[in-house]
Amino acid sequence: MRKTTKSLIAVTCAAAALAAAGCGTTSENTGKVQAQDPTQHCKGPDGKYTIGMSQANLAEPYRVRMDDDIRKAAEKVPQFEVQFSDAAKDNSKQISDVENFLTKQVDLLMISPNEAAPLTDVVKKAYNKGIPVVVLDRKVDGDAYTTYIGADNVQIGRQAGEYFKSTLLPEGGKIVQIKGLSGSTPAAEREKGFKEGIQGSQIEIVATADGEWERSIGQQKMDALLKANPDIKAVYAQNDPMAEGAYLAAQAAGRNDLKFVGIDGLPIPSGGIKAVEDGRLQATNLYPTGGAEAVEAAKKLLIDCQPVDKAQTLQTALVTKENAAEVYARLNQG
Structure with missing residues (x-):
């Protein structure tokens, strides 16, 4: 009788595991990535869907704009609540x-991770529960997500580096770099691309500081960089707010000779494109938020019952004084 009972328990546990219900053997618990039908939550146009959007922070104007773009796009889809x-x-x-969204049993998770490694497991947990996961801008480790939407940060960094080499400092010179948050994937990728872009030139990065993507921290770090490196000619900042912070520090130090390049190019009055138009920055590099594309991906998965590409690469462009007004107007059409 004891053997029979044990056998029944074993069979029950095995069946529960296959149903992803526990017993310590599911892919969710072992860390393996479970194969997923990303359209399994699709109920068609008659369904109602709750989407959870986990934002890394709202201290960066870029992230405020991303949430706004998601909100604006979702308002056009009456089946969605974000x-x-x-x-x-x-x-x-x-x-x-993210755990809170899982408890609420959202139909789809959107996330822009603060840092890659710490957020990987909880994103995998959501994915292994069968929840479609749309990763925006910053990546997680591995491939436990439905789709990643973002521009090519290596390409953007390379584009910035090539502008330094060909236009900003064709004769070379010493520069400093202000990076974003070290554990976030764009910081490493934008640095890698930039170094590729300046290869073969006489441009030398003499110091790098972590500005954590924020204007105020960029300003503080630039003040220290200037004191330690008074002979620099330019600043490569990995986003526009840090470039603007560096500009303010240079102004306070009486360094009106320095040149500044950022990334983001938000088409808002306080964004990088206007900073280029006004002459504070020499250039910025467009980095679309992907908000509208994220909502479109959610619509395909939940309403149209269609799969989406594993990676969706958004397009960038170099913005200088020559094209800033045109780009600003184009991005604000409609």
Whole structure:
């Protein structure tokens, strides 16, 4: 009788595991990536869907714009309700935010991770539960997500580097770099691309500081960089707010000779394109938020019952004084 009972328990546990219900053997618990039909939550146009959007922080204007773009696009899809969370640059809070969305049983998760490694497991957990996952801008490790939407950060960095080499400092010179948050994937990728872009030139990166993607921190770091490196000619900042912060520090130090290049190119009055138009920055590089594309991906998966590409690469462009007004107007059409 004891043997029979044990056998029944074993069979029951095995069946439960196959149904992803537990017993410590599911892919969710072992860390393996479970094969997923990304359209399994699709109920067609008659369904109602809750989407959870986990944002890394709202200290960066870029992330505020991303949420706004998602909100605006979702308003055109009456079947969608989007709930937003702000991790405030805290990995633990973002993990908790995602767990909260899982408890609420959202139909789809959107996430722009604060840092890759700390957020990987909870994103995998969501994916292994069968929830479609749209990763925006910053990546996680591995491939436990439905689609990644973002521009090619290596290409953007290379584009910036080539502008330095061909136009900004064709004779070479010493520069400093202000990076984004070290654990976020764009920081490493934009640095890699930039170094590729300046290869073969006489441009030398003499110092690098982590500005954490924020204007105020970029300003603080630039003040210290200037004191340690008074002979620099230019600044490569990995986003526009840090470039603007560096510009303010240079102005305070009486360094009106320095040149500044950023990334993002937000088409808003306080964004990088206007900073180029006004002459504070020499150039910026467009980095679309992907908000509208994320909502379109959700619509395909949940309403149209169609798969989406594993990676969706958004297009960039170099913005200088010559084309800033045209680009600003084009991006604000409609």
